Amino acid sequence: MSAENTTHNQHAVEHEGMTKKKIWQVFFYLLGITAVEFFIALYLLPRGIVGHGIGNFAYIVLTLVKAFYIVAYFMHLKFEKFALKTGITVSVVFIIYFIVLMLIEGNYQFIHMN
């Protein structure tokens, strides 16, 4: 940020970003994505138009998109300072590492213990 930034200015920056219009826009994105998930679950998968592998991949991608909209807009993280944004999002690396670790473990158990 520029050197002239006073406490007052920072306060103003913090409040920028979410208008009523934007809030409802994000709501309809979330609703639309959920509707797509239902379309996959209730129409595409039962009719065999897409396989379960592709279906699950689509679910996870859509879930991450929803998570982005909630964290970025509803939780306001998109409008915070770079340091806070980075601090919070980079920490998710530990979760990704744990996912990889445990799925390998689950796969090992599947092969060796059944």
Added chain:
Amino acid sequence: MNTTVSKLDELRTDAWSGGKSPFAVEYGKLMMWFFLLSDAFTFSAFLIYYGAQRFSKISWPDPDVVFQSIPGLADHGFPLVFVGIMTFILIMSSVTMVLAVEAGHRNSKKEVVWWMIATVIGGLMFLGCQALEWSHLHHEGYWWGSFPASYTGFDTVGALQFANLFFTITGFHGFHVFTGVVINIIILLMVLANVFQKSGSYLMVEKVGLYWHFVDLVWVFVFTFFYLV
């Protein structure tokens, strides 16, 4: 300004030169973010263990079969409909919460009060739905340590782990919704008592809002991994 001041003696005012928070958020709000990050690790640990168990079993209960009732209306034949209603309620209450925060920025007490009340009602509706779903599954035979005698899957340990993890994880999430409702009510009473009107800032509404959105965020993942995948 004295031009003989050396470069080293100049007053530095950038974000990391000290004297102010480089994050430019209030202490309580920063602590809320730290708490939510740690809570995200807890929920991840639960969900990742669920994933590992599901990977390791030969068969697993089919969500379209387990969750196909609308409690009170239909016993079977409607996969995902009831959980769809629950998801809608929670997203909706997240919207009313963010509208309360927005009203707080404009110092409009009346609007904050109404949006907070709407959020509390949404939270209570979600908890009611969850109670209906739990009691329905309990009647079918699912509970911690048990699954229906009519279960036809090959791997019964998978069914057992599904039951244990379903009640543990949705229970832990439901407990978060419950505490969120309680905290929302406390903040609502503080708004009504003019606490934030006097202090001149509705930042506290923003902090409880962060918690509430986090609960919604967790549900998005629980919904995907229990009901869809």
